[in-house]
Amino acid sequence: MTMLDIQRRSATTTEAPQVRHLPKIAKLIDVSTCIGCKACQVACMEWNDLRDEVGKNVGVYDNPADLSDQSWTLMRFSETEQNGKLEWLIRKDGCMHCADPGCLKACPSPGAIIQYSNGIVDFQQDQCIGCGYCIQGCPFNIPRISKKDNKAYKCSLCSDRVAVGQAPACVKTCPTGAIHFGTKEDMQDYAEERITDLKARGYQNAGLYDPQGVGGTHVMYVLQHADQPELYANLPANPKIAATVSLWKGITKPLGLAGFGLIALGAFFHFIKRGRKEVHEDEDDQLAIVRQSGSNGRDA
Template identity: 35%
Template structure:
C-alpha cells in the first residue's frame, strides 16, 4: 500500500501485528442515505448502548444531534435551500406520488449523512492515552477497552473530529469499535448490515477506495458536480481515515472539519524540546552547585 505523511496506509504492522489481515473500514455514500436511522438502532442494539432520551431537538427529525458516548453512529439531517445545480435526491423510486422525477426542486433539499468514528491512520487518541485503554487492532481500527479506561478525558480533547465522549455517570470514554467483536468472526458490522440502501459499505479499505472513486465519477457524469470524497486520501492531516465519506457539499455543512490535522503531530518535537530544556536546567543546577562549593 501507499505511504502517507505519517506512515503506511495500513497501521496494523506498525502496531506490532505480524501477518496482519487487510485493513478494514467503512465507505459511507451520503448520496443514497435516506435518513432511516437503521444504522443507529442496529449499533445501539448490538453494543447495548443506552438511549438518548427519545426527545426531538426541535430542529429536524434528528433526535440525537451528534456523536456521543451514547451515539456511536449519528445520522445528520441537513436542510438546505435548493440550488441551481441538479440535486441528487436519493434512491430511484422514492419520489413523492405525482411528482415529476425530472423536475428540479425549488424549495429545499435534505442532505443526510451517517457519521461515525474515522479510525484514523494516525490516531491522536492513541498517542495521549496513559493507560493503554485505546489500542490498534489487527484490522487497523481503533478500539477503547472500557475496563481499563480511567476517565482522564485526554482522548476526548485529542480527537480532531470530536468523536470520543465520556458517558455521564460513568466517566469512561466510549466510541465506535467498528464492531471489533463481529469482524473478528468474519461478520459485517451491525450498522452496515442494517443499512437498506448500502449507504454504509464495509470491506477492505483499499477496495472501498476504488469503489468510492468510481461512484464519484458516475455522479459527476450525471451532473452532480458537488460530489466529492472526504477522508480517503492518505496524504491528509491524519494520514487517511479508516471510515471515509462521499459528500454532496462542503465538509463544514456536515459538521466535519475541512482540514483535519492530527493534534499530536508535534508531540515528538515537543518531548525532544522538553528533554533538552530539562537537561539544560539540570546542567545549570550542577554548575551552580559546583560554583558554590568552589
C-alpha cells in the first residue's frame, strides 16, 4: 500500500513530500448506464475480504440498508418523477475521495488518514484511535466505525490494486461498463461524451458531478439531472467541509496554543517583576507587614 507517494497526512502540520508528480486518477460512475445489479458490491467484498452480516429487508432495494465497516460501497435506489415519467435512479454510494478531505482535516491521529499523490484518500486502521472525528469531517456521511475493533473503515479506491496498475475491483467487475477508471483528465473527457449523448437523448440537465466545494473529487458521477443531485439518494448539491469543522480544526487550534503560551509567559514575567506576595506572620498580629520583592515591592 505504501507503493504510492503520500501527499497529505492527518494531524501533521509540516509539508508532506510533494516533489514527485503522479497523475491524478479518478473513478467515473455513469449513473445513466447503471442497472443496479450490485456486482460492484460483491466485487468490493471479495477483493477486500469483507462479509457484512445478512440484514433484514426494509422494503427497498438497498441491500444492505446502509454503508458499514463491512460494506464500503452500496447501491442506493431512488424513485422520482421527471417530466411526467417515472425514473429509477441508482447511485453507487461510497467514498468520494475529495481533493480536500474533511475526514483527513478532522482526524487527530498523525497518519491515520493519508492522501496519496494520485488523489486516493486512505484510512490506516493501525493508526486509527476510534474517535470518529472523520465522521464529523466528512460531508458525504461515508466513514463507519467498526463495532468489532472501533476503527474507521471506508472505500480505499482499491489503493492496493491501483498501486500496481490495476483498476479498482468494482470497475473491473461492472457488467455494463458504468464504472470507469483512469486519469482524472481522461475521465472528465469521457464524461463529456456521455453528457453530450444524454443531452441528445433529452436529458437537458445532464452533467458531471465533481463538486468544487471539496476541491473536486476523485470519484465522479455522470448524472442525468446534474441540476438536482439530491434526487440521487440525497447526494449533496454543494458539499463542503462544515463551517463548524473548519473552525474547530482551523485557526482556533494554533490560536488556542498561543493563548496558553501567552498566559504561561505572562505569569512567569509577572513573578519576575513582582515576586511572590508575602505576609509576615509577626508575633504581634497587628504588625504583620506585606512584602513584595522586585522593583515595585514595598519592602519594610
